[in-house]
Amino acid sequence: MKQYISEEEAIYRDKFHNQFSRKLAKWAIDNMEVEDAQTGKLKRLVPRTADDVAEILLANNVKLPEECYYTAWYLFNMSLADYPKSLKTDEQRALFVEETICDPDGYDGNVLACFIAKMCNAEIPIFWERMI
Numbered sequence: 061m062k063q064y065i066s067e068e069e070a071i072y073r074d075k076f077h078n079q080f081s082r083k084l085a086k087w088a089i090d091n092m093e094v095e096d097a098q099t100g101k102l103k104r105l106v107p108r109t110a111d112d113v114a115e116i117l118l119a120n121n122v123k124l125p126e127e128c129y130y131t132a133w134y135l136f137n138m139s140l141a142d143y144p145k146s147l148k149t150d151e152q153r154a155l156f157v158e159e160t161i162c163d164p165d166g167y168d169g170n171v172l173a174c175f176i177a178k179m180c181n182a183e184i185p186i187f188w189e190r191m192i
Contacts, residue, residue, distance in 0.1 A: 068188035075192060077127055078169025082110070084191040085130040088175060092141040107137045113157075120154035124161055131171050132157050 092105040110133040139153045147153050179186055
């Protein structure tokens with residue numbers, strides 16, 4: 061079944077090959093929230109920079125295709141926001157990133173597709189022309 065996507069999204073996908081651009085990753089990360097352990101309320105995530113994540117991946121012997129750099133940045137920060145109890149160390153987070161991106165029965169763009177589905181479900185529009 062062919063899914064309709066906007067012209068802007070098609071241009072984005074053509075340029076970034078179903079991966080996160082720097083702008084899309086930054087926008088997604090800037091809007092991440094995490095539960096405050098003391099209050100139980102959501103607060104803005106204090107994210108790791110793209111350079112920090114690259115160093116952590118390298119230190120943990122994680123090698124990814126170059127076009128996945130910003131997807132890895134997004135995923136690492138998502139793991140901080142969404143899995144703080146099960147992914148407690150940078151090593152665990154690095155391996156999560158590697159296993160998610162290099163999933164042998166996954167497909168190119170699965171991380172982006174999941175992100176788009178989350179945004180659709182939350183009724184948050186993605187302004188693709190701003191993400192290029």
